[in-house]
Amino acid sequence: MSESRRKEGKRTLYSYDTPEEERLARYVHDTMYRHDALVDHRLASLSDIGEQQVKQYWEKGFLVIENVLNDRSIEQSVEALMDILNGRSVGSKVQWVKPVQELTTEEERELSARKVYNYIDHEPRLKAIAYHEGILQAMGLLLGEQAKVVQDQAILKPPSGGAEKPWHQDMAYGNLSYDKPVIGIWLALDPADLDNGCMHIVPGSHQDGGVPHYAVRDWQLCDRNVRVDRDLAVPLKPGGALIFSGLLHHGTPPNFSAKRRRALQIHYAPESAVKMLPGEYKRMFTNEMTGAEC
Numbered sequence: 001m002s003e004s005r006r007k008e009g010k011r012t013l014y015s016y017d018t019p020e021e022e023r024l025a026r027y028v029h030d031t032m033y034r035h036d037a038l039v040d041h042r043l044a045s046l047s048d049i050g051e052q053q054v055k056q057y058w059e060k061g062f063l064v065i066e067n068v069l070n071d072r073s074i075e076q077s078v079e080a081l082m083d084i085l086n087g088r089s090v091g092s093k094v095q096w097v098k099p100v101q102e103l104t105t106e107e108e109r110e111l112s113a114r115k116v117y118n119y120i121d122h123e124p125r126l127k128a129i130a131y132h133e134g135i136l137q138a139m140g141l142l143l144g145e146q147a148k149v150v151q152d153q154a155i156l157k158p159p160s161g162g163a164e165k166p167w168h169q170d171m172a173y174g175n176l177s178y179d180k181p182v183i184g185i186w187l188a189l190d191p192a193d194l195d196n197g198c199m200h201i202v203p204g205s206h207q208d209g210g211v212p213h214y215a216v217r218d219w220q221l222c223d224r225n226v227r228v229d230r231d232l233a234v235p236l237k238p239g240g241a242l243i244f245s246g247l248l249h250h251g252t253p254p255n256f257s258a259k260r261r262r263a264l265q266i267h268y269a270p271e272s273a274v275k276m277l278p279g280e281y282k283r284m285f286t287n288e289m290t291g292a293e294c
């Protein structure tokens with residue numbers, strides 16, 4: 001980042017390194033996401049999930065729940081994440097977007113972390129969320145079998161430059177490629193809004209099964225295959241959650257606002273699920289069989 005941009009002040013400290021990068025991010029923000037269509041059906045709490053909601057989940061590929069975490073759990077989760085980022089809680093993993101040795105203040109560390117992961121064996125405050133009784137019960141109902149935790153992460157999208165997570169299916173990532181359905185829960189720790197990178201989904205897209213992913217800006221769907229016309233945004237209050245199929249097409253746009261957008265994302269699979277064989281993974285999620293280019 002140039003010295004002159006650094007001098008512009010705090011708001012731009014974490015923004016794009018070059019005008020070209022920012023131009024691309026704004027183009028993606030404007031063309032790959034709709035900002036005028038929102039999910040309209042929400043449940044008040046996890047205890048509202050009954051037979052009809054399970055049916056709806058399998059039809060549409062998602063459920064939106066207004067209240068999952070209370071204020072105390074949100075506060076403790078944020079504290080735990082800050083402790084991990086600042087070395088007061090050890091063992092969890094962090095994906096930094098800047099060389100960590102250059103980060104001198106707590107704020108710099110927080111705003112330079114994209115992902116915190118593999119925390120449940122090291123951070124009891126976050127383990128408590130992954131094993132939240134209501135969430136486990138809901139997952140059991142949706143999966144029709146006892147659920148096991150198969151991935152734990154927190155995705156941080158800092159103000160003025162938090163990067164896009166391009167459209168993808170979670171099961172296309174090797175660590176989630178199980179032979180049975182995987183379900184994710186995405187829990188907002190801050191208000192997740194249209195302007196700071198809330199979740200976007202294509203309802204029903206899980207019904208298409210696995211589709212090829214390509215290494216473009218990330219491991220993602222080919223931009224031209226994304227049904228942007230069917231995109232629904234999912235704004236959430238802190239403590240609200242999106243429960244969604246590991247095959248649902250989803251993504252989050254860049255955060256150009258001055259607001260943080262922090263979230264926990266935990267994945268569950270049926271207890272009996274095992275990892276997919278490599279050939280099956282290739283058939284479902286890569287272009288190796290079809291040769292189709294992006």
Ligand SMILES: O=C(O)CCC(=O)C(=O)O
Pocket residue numbers: 155156157165170197250251252263265
């Ligand atoms: O929280 C985000 O920005 C995107 C999370 C997500 O979809 C993922 O990591 O699979």
